[in-house]
Amino acid sequence: MVANTKEVKENDICVQRISPEEKRELNFKDDICIGCGICEKICPVEAIDLGDIGAIERNEIDESKISVDEEKCVLCGMCSSACPVDALELKLDDKSIKEMDEYPQLIKSAEIDDETCIYCKACETACPREAITIARILPDRSKLVTGEIEIDKDTCINCGVCEEMCPADAIEMEHHLPTSSDPTISSDINVNKDKCVYCLICKKSCPVDAIKAVCRSCSYGEYDLKPEDSEIEGSSFIDDDACVNCGWCEEICPVDAAKVEKSYAGELDVDLEKCNACGACIDICPCNVLSFPESTKPGEIVEKLKKDENFCIYCGACENVCPVEAIDVKRTDVKFTPTKSKSWKKQLESLKT
């Protein structure tokens, strides 16, 4: 039998077996791995060991989050199927088993509907993995206001009050030092009509009443503005490599444009008696589920740890990293696509606790 070979490159691992019949290749991407240890649990031959993920996540040591024993690994691909973030991938003759219907796939998704999205960027800000990018094109400000403005340059004394007061930076003066031939402090003053919002602050603040300005919207309403000019255009993008399907985007979206489906369901229990608030679970959690509560007044003693279980994917990384066994993650359901293989089904079901 042909032996497996292993290559480790910048903490990424590749285990390969090339026989005359087929090429099998298991790839592990360390930067995608969340340290959950599901691969270690599902491996039928105990070829995978989860590393000291607490120290690794906190940058104390630079090594792979998992190790794969290539002598034990049979390149079956169960780890690839169960990995909640696709950090592990088995390829058969260069084709991923994640693209093969014969292999069970975890059911998970995260989508943003661009038809509904209003491009507010709340999801982009909330996403704990920085997986979301919202690109938006804002309307032209000058098309959302209407009015007229004129500076009477003969009356203007070039004092610069309007330039300093203008909230839109729309007034531009050409300052210079006075000379005997030109005893002024500015040679010109102009209004940039693309920037002006006709707020009339310049008119009200001008000490010599040199500015004539009117806001047409205030006087006559918005009859000469086109509603389509105020539309915000944009697009959304979710980086599947970074996304862990935690559901923050779905929770925070004000218009229900984001939808997330999670593979695992369960319960997250924290024993606050045992917890010593080291924060390792907070650092490892890929979903920002765990945090230190903030006190609301000086001297207030708060709980050691706070959880927002809504966003939990029940991966178990926090349980693995806790040095005092204060965390218990129960998995009550694993959603995967149908498979004819009883052993695969049994192995995936075994992830339930």
Place this chain on the structure above:
Amino acid sequence: MELKVDQELCLGCGNCVVSCPVNASISPEAYGGHGPKTEDVIMMVENGVVKLFNEDKCKRCGTCPLFCPTDAIYLE
């Protein structure tokens, strides 16, 4: 990977002793800043420098190196 100390670098501040979650479980007074009352803990300050008493109890969570001001305690 093991927990190690470099006593030359240690200032004896005790940050590692009181931040260690395992220490706090073994000797609850360590949680909150007091010195542990038993040598069953992982590490303690003795004669002004940190000393490992039970490094085998370390779960390598990486908390103590986060708080050490001089990198005197580390995982290797």
